[in-house]
Amino acid sequence: MTSIPREPFRRITVMQGETRVSDDPEVVMTTILGSCISACFFDPFAKVGGLNHFLLAEPGHGGTDAASMQRYGVYAMEVLINAMLALGAARASLRARIYGGASMHDGLRDIGAANAAFARRFLKDERIMLVGEDVGGHDAKRVEFRPTLGLARCRTAAERTIVAYRPRMPSSPVSTGDVEFF
Template structure:
């Protein structure tokens, strides 16, 4: 099987915001995001050289308030979306390699949202049989993550507190519509 060369001098950057998940096999693309208590999963299938990244705000909706509408901010939704995006581009679940980032508890006076998000993401990967290759989770500092989906290369850097995103979003993106295949 022929693979395109992976050398790219200046890839196109695509910012992955809260509530989003993208996948690509383009050597010219790089996904980037900044995380506080949120978590991003980077998935990669080395055989078909396709990768993807998501960015979720909270792990799961409160059990006391189940909603009929899908909320794109929850990991329970975005993890499935990311896996489905990967599969639609030729990836196979048994070959997926994962990296997890974020999950900081940036505000000491708030509930440990970052820790809850991190545990959810680890649990999801375990339940789905996806190998976790690396994680950089927890602490109190925000992170910037850059991911090249066609090569699986990831760079994670801590962000100075003064440059970190606010703990709570000022506005939430609109709720998603459409079909999601849960497996």
């Protein structure tokens, strides 16, 4: 009787608006990013790490409810820090890596660059050492993070094809009975 080999790692997928932390050496956290940012925090001494995935840096001037706050970096970063401290990490030992922040749509506001700038500013203001990053570009990224070791791998998820859209207009209106198409 042959046994099925056991995969050495337990994968946890982190979706937009989520934060996960772990002190389990068999955990690998994964996420896929476009203009969003994921911050991977780890404490090399406590062997604790975590990953968040946020859509926008900060809410606008309108009111936001508690459920929508999960989309914002200002909230996601604090949740990640607090969850790590609850697992025994020391704030002074935290290290960070940031990923994502792609410019996914030509001609529109570069949300990815704003998200990356927010993440860098937050880390600087909170005195958390940034030890690695892969932000910007035009392609989606797939991140795998080993939280207890602080190791991360970031790969391009798919090549982006830029398609210029030009509506085709017929040279003359087409008429059929009482309905005119143009």
